Amino acid sequence: MRQGADIAPANVAVTRRLFLGAAAALASFAPCAALAAHGASPLKVVETIIIDAPPEKVWSVVSDFAHADWLPGVARVEASGDDVPDQARRRLILADDGVIDELLTKRDAERMMLGVHREGDDVKRLPATNYTALITLRPSVDGKTEVEWKARFYRGHPTNDPPPELNDDVAIATVTALQRAYLAALKAKVEQR
């Protein structure tokens, strides 16, 4: 599996270890039948970053659901549905030919909020299921923008008593790394570094 080399610039604001871990999880994500089976306890991860650009500028990148090729590990994007929530879908085609299918669930320009739901899970590669993200932009100091990337997901194991590789901690660690990588890539894209 190729990883790292064809991803983002090196000067992003995350540790290389974390970045590579997330990229590996992303790049190895493959499609499978949409299985909705999950347990009783959704998990939450909230990550934020400050971007040195006004909210409008950040929003123009974040809200462009159909052209999210700035996401780490993504080679190109195929999209449909004209950015209309609950209709618009995108297929992220990864550098290793894996794909991720996502549905736009929310696009609120006024409040600068974007919602995305991942369709289809493969816990052998990403040890979390039913991933839904809510990205919110808020004005920060000195004309900068705070971007919050919140996720809701379940651990990889669909019932109680998970094996260690599919427990809550593994799911939280993986999604945390993933979201930090997303935010770092967004920052790099907007700040043109």
Add this chain to the structure above:
Amino acid sequence: MPALVAGIHAKTMRRVARKAAKRFALAWMAGSSPAMTATLFLSIAIAPPASAAEAFITAQGADALSIVDLSKMETVATLPIGGKPAGIAVSRDGARAFVTSPEGKFLTIVDATTRKIEKRIPVEGGPLGVAASPDGKRVYVTDLYGRRLVEIDLASGAQRSVGVGAMASGVAVAPDAKTIIVADRDDNALSLIDALTFSRITTIQVGKHPFGVTVDASSARAYSANVESDDVSVVDLRARKVIATLKCGSRPYTVALAKGRIFVANQHGDSVSVFDAESLAPVDTLKVGEYPEGLAASGDGARVYVANWFSNELWALDAQTLKVLGKAETGDGPRAFGAFVRDAD
């Protein structure tokens, strides 16, 4: 915290004293006997303050129960529960709250008045949905993983179970105490259970992935929120069939009934869909907080409360005007899956 409690207490006492003084003055002016006014004063002074309506919100991320004062829209107590609490049922008399912990595999019984944990009862599998019998003597718990509904006799502690469908989620007891309805999520069906014989009467196919289930006050209709088909199935309990399907927002999770209306929380829509319960016509779609989950009405039907999982808030909605009346911050990850409102005494 004690200073705050003392402050509230002092304020209440001052208010009581002021009221008593006013009545005393009025009685004096009216020329009533000092004995009578003294009795009046005493009865006011010693009457315990009526408890406000409260919401018992399972905060799954916080591993706790957030108790929200609904007159102030403020979290006034946090009870550590453990085991990732999700389901909630307040008994009809408001004396107890029953909380499921699917990860801990137990049911917690909370004394709703003293806010103390009374008992913790082990329940095998993944206890999730919970409902109390109208007389408060039995509690019904769905086992998400075990294809069963568990009945717990509170006096004896005895448990028995009846087989239901796959991934049993929401549960509701009809107010006439005759029927129990279970949402069999992964079977796309409801199971109807005879409460007396505790046997499964029938199953009814509904929309895709029913999660929350609610029965109306006359025990005539049940409503299931079908997460994956974005609709609500309206079930006639006597005819045992779906009589209507209501299209709502994205990912409907739970249903509440108030003021002759049907309220549905839409997780992805960040909204509550409102329908007329008689005509079944859509009335409105209300914007609420992020990722709404639990939904419940006050006993008088004046208000509907919605727990917002992503934004950690409980919102109060006016069931008539459909205006937002207030918001309260809760513990992390409010699910509030069940009948979470305890009405004022």
